Amino acid sequence: MILSGSSRSGALDLALHLSNSVDNERVVISELRQSASGSIYGAFREWEVIADNTNCKKSFYSLSISPDPSQRDWTDKEWQYALDHIENKLGLFGQPRAVVFHEKIGESDGELRKHCHVVWSRINGRTLKAIHMGNDYYHLRTCTKELAKVFDLQIYYKTGKDKIEARKQSYDLGKSQGKNRDLDSAEARKNLITKLWHEHSDAKVLTATMSEQGYIIAQGNRRAFVVVDRDSQIHSLARQIDGVKTKQVKQRLGLPESYPSIEEAKDQQRIIKATAKKQPKTKARIDLTREQKLYRKLRNMAARIDRLGEARRKKLKRQITSAKIRHHDELDLLLKKQRAEEAKTLRQRYKKKPQGLAKNIQTILGYEMFLSWKWAHQDRRRVQEYATEKQLLAQSQKQELMRLNRYSDLIIKQERREAKSFERFSKKLGQEKTRSEYKRDMERVRKRVERTFSLT
Known part of the structure; x- marks a missing residue:
């Protein structure tokens, strides 16, 4: 469930967006409260005329409610409860509002999903003052948790300290600096190359085994030997082997001139990547591309x-x-x-x-x-x-x-x-x-x- 809201202006653009029947398979105007007009544009124009008598530049508050399509559908009573609950939480109780439901086919899964757009007028009709909408982001997050608890739904994002800890655990300095972008992590790559180094003492066997694992030993420009991974990223071979110096690597592998250059190793990786047969991904919901x-x-x-x-x-x-x-x-x-x-x-x-x-x-x-x-x-x-x-x-x-x-x-x-x-x-x-x-x-x-x- 995603709640996204913001204060905005422009009655015409907002009415055109809500009444767009081309992008959406179905458009249903569920409610027009405190409006003499029977159309969305007429209602928004009425509220905009009232706002012209004030200093408020963004007299509308627009909210979109998108339930998770992988979970169950909401009933009409649940929709009404959610709208009233969010309205009270934002301090917009009793304000003129318009409720429009859209049904749209998703571009990725091809499934029909239903979401709701709600527009309130922020202008109080008695005092002609705009209702303050500060901290609406945090109010909407609170509403998301409360509605998920009431409707017995699951939310997938973390908040507070849990979110900070999750970011720390998932943060990789090497990836942030453009390194370690191969299929394995830096630690797994080092462990694998170190293991192969200790298992195979012969240079030709070591080179062939590492090629099978996706790493090609090549002659470096500034270093004697480097490793080119599947993504054509270059790594120093001596630094990938724990407890081994560059002198020991030269003694075992021999002359660097007998190995391919970096460009030749990259070409070999491209050929291997092109000839590799990709397993077709199974699509659970729809078989169309x-x-x-x-x-x-x-x-x-x-x-x-x-x-x-x-x-x-x-x-x-x-x-x-x-x-x-x-x-x-x-x-x-x-x-x-x-x-x-x-x-x-x-x-x-x-x-x-x-x-x-x-x-x-x-x-x-x-x-x-x-x-x-x-x-x-x-x-x-x-x-x-x-x-x-x-x-x-x-x-x-x-x-x-x-x-x-x-x-x-x-x-x-x-x-x-x-x-x-x-x-x-x-x-x-x-x-x-x-x-x-x-x-x-x-x-x-x-x-x-x-x-x-x-x-x-």
Whole structure:
């Protein structure tokens, strides 16, 4: 189980990463807490707008949870318990969060594995202050131990004093300085050469026996005799034999000129390495080669890119078409409502209009002129209100279309990101093909050398 988290910014990049359906076989948005939007990008934009009112530069905390695929799968209750436990440990309880599950095929083993991404907003909505995330690395390590204990899982890394002791025991000064890189350690090499030296007193027998063990005696440039190991590393022969001086080595082996040079010994080691038959490694989970796995994943990625790109654009086109139709209906409904209100006002005025003698009296007194002025003023105010309503409706409709157009830009950025992923895997496949071709060439060289040795 690996918990990896960090504070970060960039709502768009984070949303594109979490909604990447090309690298992942399946993407499931499990939870969007404290968000009015139904999409990841909309939720992150809401939280980012709140963070713009603060001085916080990294308003998000992103965490990835990767269980060990070699152990058992987690249940839904265990996932929920782990999320709540980590949230409380980090001090992010009650903060807006998004939970997304990814299912991805591993490049090495070809197995489907499930991992989780959690994103919290660090901004407290009441105080508009960012929650401090210091020492989150140690909190996550503590959570790893506690969750492993609760779920009865095994963790493979050591901590504290055990880790320091393990490093001391595994540290090799010779390896750190570029030495002792042959298949055996320095101590084992010295013990083997010392044993062969004492067992074989004849120079030719000693040379042949050491060659069988992977060590070729050669003439040195600055020393009389050296040993070339399997990795073409050079070692002084006198220093590889305990209790023996350089004079004793010269007395037993004779003239250095009768032995191959260092370059000739390295060539012999390369030939031996090329002709050595490698035992095929058994694969427990899958029999496909790495090249075949990458090719299969690349083919699935290409199919998903075509399918998802077409589906996204069709969905956006349907949304824009339905929005335009709805906007037209809303405008017709508003105009019908305004005409109905205007007709109702005219009917009420007609009923209130005096007739006969009352009309003549109101005309003489000037009341009819006052009513005409009052109704004209009401008409002007009503026309202004109607224009304002139409303007507000047009603005809201325009904002909705602009939002849909922004989603079109988001689709373009998503496709660019998916194209980069496809290009990255294509390069991997090309490198793997180059490696495979090199291995095949080396196999042909090995077979040619074997035929040459068999003929001679």
